[in-house]
Amino acid sequence: MSHLAHDPQSPAAKEITFDDFLKVDIRIGTIMRTEEFPEARKPAYKIWIDFGTGIGIRKSSVQIVEKYTVNNLVGKQVAAVVNFQSRQIGPFMSQVLTLGFADEAGAVTLFSPDKSVPNGARLF
Template structure:
């Protein structure tokens, strides 16, 4: 599946509300961020705390163009937590951290604009 990052593209095919509910998107706080030089595309290894219900999970995120490693710990992010883990090189990415492409096509993280409990679900 190829994602279209063009903001002028038409909407995706219509889905039912039950389809939306199957995608479990939660908020977490980045605990640590590390360089990931082995990745084919520039990426960081993120460790994210989703609170007691979900726990701590890891993610590979292609966000190097817009974020410095030192600026990431403590930051809230949103991630899909119910995709199967994905092997990326020697790293197992357990969640998909989500964002939007900016005008240059670089990823900008998606996060709430106020503090919310870790593990809160997007609805």
């Protein structure tokens, strides 16, 4: 992620078409399992997210230790990009990009719906 992505004063990204937007598959899932990730270069957790029967459970590495503990993540619904290529993070294969927003200090707050929705629901 570029430095500008964390700057709330940065200008909007280059305009895209609706078809470009549809290429990014953003879904809701429920965190089912969490673990500490001591092997990560930056403090992180390993999470397993259930996206329902169409996608199943996918793993993600998340740098959210400033605002969350492994104990308060299970059961939380989160948004993630499910069609990025998997990425090896040390000994862990991260299969989705879990989405969040950085605060002024750079600490990430996860992107979640304010009401429960079905696992696998797609952002539109």
